[in-house]
Amino acid sequence: MEVQLRKAQKEDCPRLLELVKELAEYEKAPKEVTVSIGEFESAGFGENPVWEAYVAEIGGQVVGMALYYIRYSTWKGRRLYLEDIIVTEKHRGQGLGKLLFDKVLNISKEKGYSGMVWQVLDWNEPAINFYKKYNTTIEDGWLNASISHN
């Protein structure tokens, strides 16, 4: 099994959104994905792009992705925010998540950011155990607040 990691291109967007929806089902919230393909593409590849991503390919098929953007901490400065790391169900347990995670961690270092940050659901033990193999700080006590404009 040969895995290729490469930067995501505009043409990958429909497949990336499929993977996003697959993760949303795993997180028990499939209806929460309301972003349109147009907004997704323009935010990644239009003027002033917001996000970047890497994809994992096997035999020309995209089977995993890691999507990230810059976050600004007034305590720590610029940090890489890892929004999503997703491997399609059929290819889990083959180390692809780790390949993607390590890639993004390296990008964060190379860009000179002060660190990499992300969120994990408190019941997602496999993920938490994976992150603990790194020098990861996991913090509770914060609530996510949001106001929707729709």
Added chain:
Amino acid sequence: MEVQLRKAQKEDCPRLLELVKELAEYEKAPKEVTVSIGEFESAGFGENPVWEAYVAEIGGQVVGMALYYIRYSTWKGRRLYLEDIIVTEKHRGQGLGKLLFDKVLNISKEKGYSGMVWQVLDWNEPAINFYKKYNTTIEDGWLNASISHN
């Protein structure tokens, strides 16, 4: 008491960092503020600025600030992330926080984002009660994870 809200300028950065440090003391983590004034200024006013802020002024003195940036949700698209909203102790209880919050909420709508998001500490009841006056969704169950590169 006349309050002026205006966009933050580069010259405001030293004062903004003072306010950041004041909030860090309130959150019981004063030593966590390690960002330098150079990094802070260049992230706000250099090439490819990451953050923007509004300040509240009384008699030419900056007494409050709200700092935000774009966050990308693969579920909801572009959203405004409110990183900090800070009013100096002497001027709390005068409605300045609400002025700043409403300003940033309006910016988020005007920019066409799908919503505004932020985090709040679970023990910070005054803040939570304030947010609940809006149509705010407050979600627990997420842990903040980070790897520092220093």
